[in-house]
Amino acid sequence: MTRFRFSAFVLVILSASLGGCSFLNQTSAGNNSRANLESFCEEAINNSESTNRPQPEAPTILGTSPEQAWVRPSFKGPDGRFGAGTAFVVSQDNAVFLLTAHHLFGPAGGLDREYRWSEMPNLVSGASGENPLGKVSVITGKALPVKGARGMQGTQLNADLAIFPVQSESQVHAMPLAQTLPQVGDDVWLVGEVIGSSEYRHKAVVNEVSKEGIYYRFDNKIELRATSGAPIVDAKGQVVAMNLGGGEYQGAIMGIGNPAPVMNCHLQAAWH
Incomplete structure (x- = not known):
């Protein structure tokens, strides 16, 4: 499997409108699939301004x-x-x-x-x-x-x-939100509506992992406009990331996502 180096990639920030995209240069987030998220969660909850909410x-x-x-x-x-x-x-x-x-x-x-x-x-x-x-x-x-x-x-x-x-x-x-980060090489799927496709599940392979972001390469060339906010799921049906953007790199479509364990930390902080 060819490893993805994000420093060479120009990220497309996906627009919600079907026609618009903007561009932002990005650099590699590195590869640390065993990042410790406990301190991140603790800090997020301690710094939260929310109060106990009735269920x-x-x-x-x-x-x-x-x-x-x-x-x-x-x-x-x-x-x-x-x-x-x-x-x-x-x-x-x-x-x-x-x-x-x-x-x-x-x-x-x-x-x-x-x-x-x-x-x-x-x-x-x-x-x-x-x-x-x-x-x-x-x-x-x-x-x-x-x-x-x-x-x-x-x-x-x-x-x-x-x-x-x-x-x-x-x-x-x-x-369910996954409680751990995926591993490099894991199969994942973007689930949602993709322009020009009648399918609602699109396979990719994880290329880079850290608590800052997850990067994945799609098996097929697909149109990613309007998929900001779409779930990225694993074989168990757990959400491992939220799709945020994507674009073409060396002939393949790459995607980037917000990791599920970190989203879970934000969710706990916002709702506690």
């Missing part, structure tokens, strides 16, 4: 199918609704959440500027979405404040996250 009534969970756990989301903002990227549902500690990429709440999602994490609860009062494969409907409350969340900066991808609590009237498939 809402759980929505109806229909199953854990990755193909039915993603949606094309619509967000309710102060000036009406807008759609951007992809989102997916996870269950964690008896609660259910809709996750997507923070950078969609900026120019990549058609907004005038990128909004800070502290502005998110006032910017987005709720989200909704449906999955084309089944009777899945997602309705959420307002965005949670994910302290430090922002779009990708340099090689640090793990702060690019937005979280919404799923409300009880929803009917969803909800996936």
Whole structure:
């Protein structure tokens, strides 16, 4: 297997609109699949500004199918609704959440500027979405404040996250978040709608791993526009990363993702 060196790659930050992409030079995040995440989680929780939240009534969970756990989301903002990227549902500690990429709440999602994490609860009062494969409907409350969340900066991808609590009237498939990082060489799949394809699962192989980001090479050339926020799952159906961007390198399509164990840390901090 050819090892991927990100320093030679020009990253495409995926736009939520079908036509737009912007470009950012990136350097390698390195390869450390055994990164210790305990201190990261502890720091995130200790620095969180959230308070203990009452557990809402759980929505109806229909199953854990990755193909039915993603949606094309619509967000309710102060000036009406807008759609951007992809989102997916996870269950964690008896609660259910809709996750997507923070950078969609900026120019990549058609907004005038990128909004800070502290502005998110006032910017987005709720989200909704449906999955084309089944009777899945997602309705959420307002965005949670994910302290430090922002779009990708340099090689640090793990702060690019937005979280919404799923409300009880929803009917969803909800996936588990992986608790450990994948290994280089692992097979993974991007799950969601890809332009020009009737398939909802697209295979890739993990090339680089760290707690800052995961990098993977797709088996086939696919169009990745509008897949920001899509889940990357392993053979067990666990979410190992959230897709954030991608592009072509040496004839192959490469993708980058926010690691699931780090997203879990942010989720604990935002909801504790």
